[in-house]
Amino acid sequence: MSSAISIDESGTVVPPGKLFRRLREAAGADWAAYVDHPFTRGMGDGSLPIACFRRYLIQDYLFLLQFARAYALAAFKGETLEDMRRGSSGLAALVDGEMSLHVRYCAEWGVDEAAMIATEEATETVAYTRFVLDKGVAGDLLDLHVALLPCMAGYAEIGAKLAADPATGDEGNPYRSWIEMYSGVEYLDAAAAETSYLDHLWDRRGGESRFAGLARTFTAAARLEAEFWSMGLRAE
Amino acid sequence: MSSAISIDESGTVVPPGKLFRRLREAAGADWAAYVDHPFTRGMGDGSLPIACFRRYLIQDYLFLLQFARAYALAAFKGETLEDMRRGSSGLAALVDGEMSLHVRYCAEWGVDEAAMIATEEATETVAYTRFVLDKGVAGDLLDLHVALLPCMAGYAEIGAKLAADPATGDEGNPYRSWIEMYSGVEYLDAAAAETSYLDHLWDRRGGESRFAGLARTFTAAARLEAEFWSMGLRAE
Amino acid sequence: MSSAISIDESGTVVPPGKLFRRLREAAGADWAAYVDHPFTRGMGDGSLPIACFRRYLIQDYLFLLQFARAYALAAFKGETLEDMRRGSSGLAALVDGEMSLHVRYCAEWGVDEAAMIATEEATETVAYTRFVLDKGVAGDLLDLHVALLPCMAGYAEIGAKLAADPATGDEGNPYRSWIEMYSGVEYLDAAAAETSYLDHLWDRRGGESRFAGLARTFTAAARLEAEFWSMGLRAE
Amino acid sequence: MSSAISIDESGTVVPPGKLFRRLREAAGADWAAYVDHPFTRGMGDGSLPIACFRRYLIQDYLFLLQFARAYALAAFKGETLEDMRRGSSGLAALVDGEMSLHVRYCAEWGVDEAAMIATEEATETVAYTRFVLDKGVAGDLLDLHVALLPCMAGYAEIGAKLAADPATGDEGNPYRSWIEMYSGVEYLDAAAAETSYLDHLWDRRGGESRFAGLARTFTAAARLEAEFWSMGLRAE
Numbered sequence: 045m046s047s048a049i050s051i052d053e054s055g056t057v058v059p060p061g062k063l064f065r066r067l068r069e070a071a072g073a074d075w076a077a078y079v080d081h082p083f084t085r086g087m088g089d090g091s092l093p094i095a096c097f098r099r100y101l102i103q104d105y106l107f108l109l110q111f112a113r114a115y116a117l118a119a120f121k122g123e124t125l126e127d128m129r130r131g132s133s134g135l136a137a138l139v140d141g142e143m144s145l146h147v148r149y150c151a152e153w154g155v156d157e158a159a160m161i162a163t164e165e166a167t168e169t170v171a172y173t174r175f176v177l178d179k180g181v182a183g184d185l186l187d188l189h190v191a192l193l194p195c196m197a198g199y200a201e202i203g204a205k206l207a208a209d210p211a212t213g214d215e216g217n218p219y220r221s222w223i224e225m226y227s228g229v230e231y232l233d234a235a236a237a238e239t240s241y242l243d244h245l246w247d248r249r250g251g252e253s254r255f256a257g258l259a260r261t262f263t264a265a266a267r268l269e270a271e272f273w274s275m276g277l278r279a280e
Numbered sequence: 281m282s283s284a285i286s287i288d289e290s291g292t293v294v295p296p297g298k299l300f301r302r303l304r305e306a307a308g309a310d311w312a313a314y315v316d317h318p319f320t321r322g323m324g325d326g327s328l329p330i331a332c333f334r335r336y337l338i339q340d341y342l343f344l345l346q347f348a349r350a351y352a353l354a355a356f357k358g359e360t361l362e363d364m365r366r367g368s369s370g371l372a373a374l375v376d377g378e379m380s381l382h383v384r385y386c387a388e389w390g391v392d393e394a395a396m397i398a399t400e401e402a403t404e405t406v407a408y409t410r411f412v413l414d415k416g417v418a419g420d421l422l423d424l425h426v427a428l429l430p431c432m433a434g435y436a437e438i439g440a441k442l443a444a445d446p447a448t449g450d451e452g453n454p455y456r457s458w459i460e461m462y463s464g465v466e467y468l469d470a471a472a473a474e475t476s477y478l479d480h481l482w483d484r485r486g487g488e489s490r491f492a493g494l495a496r497t498f499t500a501a502a503r504l505e506a507e508f509w510s511m512g513l514r515a516e
Numbered sequence: 517m518s519s520a521i522s523i524d525e526s527g528t529v530v531p532p533g534k535l536f537r538r539l540r541e542a543a544g545a546d547w548a549a550y551v552d553h554p555f556t557r558g559m560g561d562g563s564l565p566i567a568c569f570r571r572y573l574i575q576d577y578l579f580l581l582q583f584a585r586a587y588a589l590a591a592f593k594g595e596t597l598e599d600m601r602r603g604s605s606g607l608a609a610l611v612d613g614e615m616s617l618h619v620r621y622c623a624e625w626g627v628d629e630a631a632m633i634a635t636e637e638a639t640e641t642v643a644y645t646r647f648v649l650d651k652g653v654a655g656d657l658l659d660l661h662v663a664l665l666p667c668m669a670g671y672a673e674i675g676a677k678l679a680a681d682p683a684t685g686d687e688g689n690p691y692r693s694w695i696e697m698y699s700g701v702e703y704l705d706a707a708a709a710e711t712s713y714l715d716h717l718w719d720r721r722g723g724e725s726r727f728a729g730l731a732r733t734f735t736a737a738a739r740l741e742a743e744f745w746s747m748g749l750r751a752e
Numbered sequence: 753m754s755s756a757i758s759i760d761e762s763g764t765v766v767p768p769g770k771l772f773r774r775l776r777e778a779a780g781a782d783w784a785a786y787v788d789h790p791f792t793r794g795m796g797d798g799s800l801p802i803a804c805f806r807r808y809l810i811q812d813y814l815f816l817l818q819f820a821r822a823y824a825l826a827a828f829k830g831e832t833l834e835d836m837r838r839g840s841s842g843l844a845a846l847v848d849g850e851m852s853l854h855v856r857y858c859a860e861w862g863v864d865e866a867a868m869i870a871t872e873e874a875t876e877t878v879a880y881t882r883f884v885l886d887k888g889v890a891g892d893l894l895d896l897h898v899a900l901l902p903c904m905a906g907y908a909e910i911g912a913k914l915a916a917d918p919a920t921g922d923e924g925n926p927y928r929s930w931i932e933m934y935s936g937v938e939y940l941d942a943a944a945a946e947t948s949y950l951d952h953l954w955d956r957r958g959g960e961s962r963f964a965g966l967a968r969t970f971t972a973a974a975r976l977e978a979e980f981w982s983m984g985l986r987a988e
């Protein structure tokens with residue numbers, strides 16, 4: 045998909061979607077601190093301690109459960125059958141597909157599902173997930189999707205950057221499969237579809253006076269995502 | 281307050297608030313059918329059967345309970361302390377003030393509170409109140425206030441029209457106190473404050489692309505209000 | 517499935533599920549008035565005017581859109597991955613499957629989707645659907661599923677009764693396919709699965725003190741379903 | 753009020769309310785870690801750095817805004833006029849009274865309202881407040897009030913303990929007014945009223961099968977409250 049996130053020859057990120065571009069720019073240093081974090085750099089060069097990655101994987105499982113609820117909320121808030129189908133397919137993709145993939149992936153790292161379910165949510169996990177859900181409940185479909193955006197678009201940017209970075213370790217890097225997943229065509233296309241849907245929502249429910257509030261939501265969510273990485277780092 | 285709803289010398293209604301004016305115009309015949317309904321005309325000339333008015337009073341009690349919930353929802357959805365204070369004062373005005381006034385007024389018509397609580401909500405009562413609440417839950421603060429508007433602004437228009445109409449009965453009209461309440465300065469000012477707050481919300485969260493959807497909400501709510509009158513008429 | 521609704525040799529309905537049985541009994545005449553309605557009897561003997569059935573089909577389309585939102589809400593309110601998967605599959609079944617089936621079925625009756633989307637929701641459609649959604653939003657997963665129950669379990673009971681009734685017309689009855697769908701194994705099993713899940717929710721979140729409130733919800737929903745049939749009848 | 757929290761002659765806390773007692777016991781060490789935290793001990797003996805207290809005050813302002821939303825949600829979820837009045841008075845007490853008191857109190861510490869509004873919510877503030885709101889949105893009135901309980905009942909316990917503790921500094925302790933507020937009759941009575949209302953909600957919507965889930969909510973909220981104190985400590 046030509047509109048997916050990409051890295052040009054000078055190493056500059058070319059983000060898809062008009063609204064995403066504006067929000068990303070408005071978030072400035074907060075966005076940079078999230079997509080270029082010691083945790084992600086540690087995945088890139090393979091120096092991230094395994095304990096930190098395990099902590100992240102476990103909390104990410106608990107995070108995905110709440111993210112599935114956000115897609116359910118999007119379906120509930122749908123104004124058209126098309127909106128509802130998008131929410132429904134996002135929800136089903138998570139609870140039927142990604143959760144199981146995640147569980148299988150975690151098993152390779154020696155983490156089983158029962159252990160993940162039994163783990164307490166970290167404060168950072170609670171903060172980010174419930175912030176997104178609350179923005180969605182209190183606001184409208186556009187507020188909800190803007191709060192969700194740093195997750196999907198940010199992971200695509202992180203994946204694309206790490207994959208394009210010559211410093212990213214190859215053969216021996218234990219995090220190579222993670223990087224491949226998030227820089228893969230399937231994921232980048234999904235992220236591009238989300239930024240394109242967001243532009244559609246902006247056309248339908250947006251207006252310049254809403255931009256400042258949406259930018260605050262996006263920036264706060266990016267900061268909470270960065271806190272999520274930092275939580276992983278504190279495992280060791 | 282100069283911006284309250286008024287009736288000019290030619291008998292034309294002059295509605296306050298930019299957004300209310302546009303929504304009212306977009307609702308066209310549906311708005312007219314609500315604010316100039318056989319039920320309201322029957323109050324004007326005193327011909328409305330008492331049983332119809334009692335039916336209306338009882339259902340209006342059940343309606344106010346749900347409307348109080350709508351103001352609570354507005355406070356919950358508030359983005360600023362000012363939004364929350366408006367929601368809170370609307371809620372308190374209903375549960376501490378208007379509900380008690382309504383109960384006292386109903387007592388004059390031989391209807392007591394226990395009987396009203398024990399009465400089933402009519403289908404029309406459920407439809408209108410839950411439609412408003414759902415618009416508010418699914419959408420944002422602007423969607424919620426637009427759904428609430430036909431009630432407050434419509435009653436002000438009905439009150440002002442009946443008070444200005446030479447055909448409205450005087451001394452002997454049993455509905456005179458109702459007309460005086462809704463054409464009184466206090467009520468008209470409250471309605472004007474609501475239309476002015478709505479303009480503020482529109483400036484903050486609106487945009488031309490939202491107008492068509494808001495007009496559909498407003499028109500649907502006006503139709504459901506007209507159904508509420510019709511429900512009263514069916515008592516006899 | 518042995519636990520599906522059935523009609524014994526004496527013509528008595530044997531409902532599945534402990535909680536459904538209690539709620540159904542508590543609803544008494546209101547339940548009877550819904551599952552044995554002039555509209556359903558008219559489908560049984562084929563005397564229902566086609567215009568009434570068309571009106572019903574159109575409003576049922578608008579109804580299903582809102583019901584899909586109720587399943588999305590159930591997924592959002594899920595406390596476990598299993599809860600969320602149930603909500604998700606109910607939602608997907610509606611927006612991906614049943615809506616399309618309904619559209620194809622309606623086409624056979626000369627009603628197309630664009631016409632249905634363009635039709636206003638009847639007051640009765642608004643009342644029932646938003647009542648269910650509001651119960652679900654204000655209460656918990658158990659409140660939501662009890663409010664949803666009269667639809668699924670009621671249609672199964674109506675289907676089973678009509679199919680077992682010797683008075684139900686055969687060959688020439690234009691409503692035969694409708695009766696076959698709702699008395700078919702697939703539908704009865706889905707209804708039985710719902711009553712069984714409800715018993716599970718009751719075991720998890722119930723308590724005797726909740727029964728009276730749940731019975732009021734169930735009874736109110738059954739009455740609103742009966743109003744939905746009556747709305748169909750008023751087409752002619 | 754005889755049922756308020758108290759400290760007996762042996763220094764043991766005597767908590768009011770049947771459900772609060774059970775939840776408090778179930779939370780065990782998590783409860784103890786919240787109500788006997790280095791932050792609160794530092795207020796008791798006056799050793800808490802002023803910068804930590806200021807950080808707490810500022811975040812507490814942002815916290816109260818969200819707590820007001822929780823009371824609005826309680827009013828919205830009310831099943832009776834009495835429920836709604838409780839939610840309404842809790843909301844009004846916050847937005848009309850406590851917020852202003854808090855602002856005046858903060859002014860004494862050299863922190864003004866504009867600065868507080870302009871401060872970002874800490875991750876810990878987001879986590880606790882949105883957790884409570886989400887529990888309330890996803891569950892019912894009982895889930896919401898259980899999530900709210902650690903705040904009100906915990907502060908009463910902290911206030912009562914510090915006031916009864918001979919180690920608590922007197923004249924020169926800068927935190928004396930804080931301790932007096934939360935150990936005062938007015939606050940302890942309000943907390944006792946909340947525990948008593950909670951017992952009423954439990955009688956109405958509870959059931960033994962719900963206890964484990966409610967205890968998980970209460971314990972998680974207590975842990976998030978302890979994190980809130982720790983956030984304050986990290987200011988210096």
